[in-house]
Amino acid sequence: MNQMNSPLIRIGVFYDGNYFLKISDYYYFQHERKARISLEGLHEYIRHQVAEEEDVDVRLSQITDSHFFRGRLSATEARDKDRLFHDRLLDDILMNLGITTHYMPLKTRDGRLQEKGIDVWLALEALELALHKSFDVIVLIAGDSDYVPLIKKLNTIGTRVMLLNWDFKYVDFKGENRVTRASQQLLEHATYPIGMHDVIDAGLAANEEIIENLFVNQPEPVAFPAPKPVRPTGPTAAGPVGTxxxxxxxxxxxxxxxxxxxxxxxxxxxxxxxxxxxxxxxxxxxxxxxxxxxxxxxxxxxxxxxxxxxxxxxxxxxxxxxxxxxxxxx
Structure with missing residues (x-):
């Protein structure tokens, strides 16, 4: 039963940040849409979808809390990899939408940067907030089977789980096959599993406004100011840094x-x-x-x-x- 018998459906949204950013990159670089996922548009879609699943007016379907979890480069590493501007840009978007950020440092293991502990942190926060804030529905944007225990525990306390997941594959710039697919166990335990790849493609074909709004409709800001004009008559050779x-x-x-x-x-x-x-x-x-x-x-x-x-x-x-x-x- 809702807190104090309120008809309001309280929604908590929890992002596995690197999973979400991988999805956004796919739609920007691989999908015919060539646009990034809009967080504002995604939240509006969530409200409408929860209202439909819970059989309430969309005005009674409200996101009361949202959290974004991600492993992040140090400032020095982000600078060296030219990621500082884009990391700050993401922070601005999350801040303006009132999404709480949770970052952990990426760790180098076997020569590769790896994300460790984020899934556990997300699970603990989601469970704690579900208990203290009486969420009716938790929306999980993730695909890893590590979140299965979280969904099982949420089921035991009566919190429904909507899982937004994607299924796609493509060939990357190195010619390697890349596949993104949600864990079957996640899909089986979620109350409302939503295959967003099918929802988006069907909605775009039908030109549905709420699906159109899932995408950013303006160019990405750039990290560098435009250089001063030059006067070449053909290709110019690379010179020292700054040329x-x-x-x-x-x-x-x-x-x-x-x-x-x-x-x-x-x-x-x-x-x-x-x-x-x-x-x-x-x-x-x-x-x-x-x-x-x-x-x-x-x-x-x-x-x-x-x-x-x-x-x-x-x-x-x-x-x-x-x-x-x-x-x-x-």
């Missing part, structure tokens, strides 16, 4: 690509875009970039932005000045 160059791109895949710069082409990722959307790039496009160094102390491309193919130097300069004036007007 601005121009060349074409190749081997675009899954958020990564290379700027053609023999003998060693320069690697870049979507995080290195200074303006524009990575998904708008095509192989053979001309881009302007700044030479940088990555965490392996190798040359790479930073501040990448799409430009027109090189022309006569004076014509290019005039075009850049006109573009800058247009930007000022915007």
């Amino acid at each position: 601005v160059g121009i060349s074409t791109i190749k081997n675009l895949k899954n958020g990564f690509g290379f700027v053609v710069m023999p003998p060693n082409n320069l690697f870049f990722s979507y995080a290195d875009m200074s303006e524009g959307d990575f998904n708008d790039l095509r192989e053979g496009d001309w881009v302007e970039f700044t030479v940088g160094r990555n965490h392996r102390d190798e040359d790479c491309a930073r501040n990448v932005r799409k430009v027109q193919p090189p022309q006569d130097g004076e014509e290019y300069e005039e075009e850049q000045e006109e573009s800058a004036s247009s930007s000022d007007r915007l």
Whole structure:
């Protein structure tokens, strides 16, 4: 029975953060949608779905608490891997939506960064808050079988569990097969298991507004300001760190690509875009970039932005000045 016989359905939302971010990356880089999952839109979907499952008016279906758990790089490691801006951007989104964040440091094991203890922390917090805040429904955004004991325990105290899960596969930029699939045990024990991959594809085909709102409808902010215009008449060679160059791109895949710069082409990722959307790039496009160094102390491309193919130097300069004036007007 609801607390004090209230008809309100109290919802607690718990995110396995790295699982959610992997899903968001899939829709941004792999899925035809080419957009990230909107947390605000996801919460609105949750309210409507819980209202439908619980047979109440959506106004009585309210998210009263939400928590985001994730292993995170140290500030130094995030800086070296060019993740500081995107980590802060995520924090801003979570903070503005009132989602409580819980971070643990990633640990290096066998040469790889690994997340340890987050699932246990999430489970303990979810159970404790379910008891103290009298959640009617806990929404779990996860896919790991490690959460099965949590769902079983929530079932014993009468808290229903809605499991939002995804099932998809793709080939990554290294040519390796990647598969994401929720544990069958999770699906069996959840009160309301929701296969979001089917929900999204069916909703997009039917052009349903609530599914459309699950996606961010504006370009991602960029980490770097646009570099000053240059006046090339063709590809410019990579020089010392900070050198601005121009060349074409190749081997675009899954958020990564290379700027053609023999003998060693320069690697870049979507995080290195200074303006524009990575998904708008095509192989053979001309881009302007700044030479940088990555965490392996190798040359790479930073501040990448799409430009027109090189022309006569004076014509290019005039075009850049006109573009800058247009930007000022915007």
